[in-house]
Amino acid sequence: xxxxxxxxxxxxxxxxxxxxxxxxxxxxxxxxxxxxxxxxxxxxxxxxxxxxxxxxxxxxxxxxxxxxxxxxxxxxxxxxxxxxxxxxxxxxxxxxxxxxxxxxx
Numbered sequence: 001x002x003x004x005x006x007x008x009x010x011x012x013x014x015x016x017x018x019x020x021x022x023x024x025x026x027x028x029x030x031x032x033x034x035x036x037x038x039x040x041x042x043x044x045x046x047x048x049x050x051x052x053x054x055x056x057x058x059x060x061x062x063x064x065x066x067x068x069x070x071x072x073x074x075x076x077x078x079x080x081x082x083x084x085x086x087x088x089x090x091x092x093x094x095x096x097x098x099x100x101x102x103x104x105x
Contacts, residue, residue, distance in 0.1 A: 030061060050092070056082070056099045059092060066092075 022028045027046035031037055034057070037045075044051065045062045059066075059082065066082040073079070077097025084090055089104040096102065 034061075050089075050101070050104065052101055052103065054101050056080075056094065056101075059101065063087060 023032060025046070027039070027042040030045055031039060031042040034042070037058070041054070041058065045054075045058050048062045050059065050062065063084060067085045068081075068083040070081040070083070071078050072081075079097065080094040080099075082092045082094075092101045092104045094100060094102055
């Protein structure tokens with residue numbers, strides 16, 4: 001029983017050390033600043049990945065502010081087109097006004 005407790009304590013120390021090391025990475029720092037983001041999202045943003053459903057804030061954290069931000073409103077929610085001059089894909093779209101990427105090209 002005492003040996004099992006010792007093993008659990010050692011594992012807890014290893015886990016704490018690994019967590020502390022991760023918090024010093026770019027992804028860890030992003031998660032510290034954005035506690036609502038999941039660990040996987042922080043890692044993807046840190047690695048400059050993009051996906052349908054990522055937020056505008058994630059897009060900016062990954063690639064910086066867009067060169068062009070174009071709103072349009074046809075009587076419903078404001079739709080956004082965020083474009084980058086030196087990125088492929090170059091434009092990201094929020095078609096329903098929720099600040100999440102719905103498509104890109």
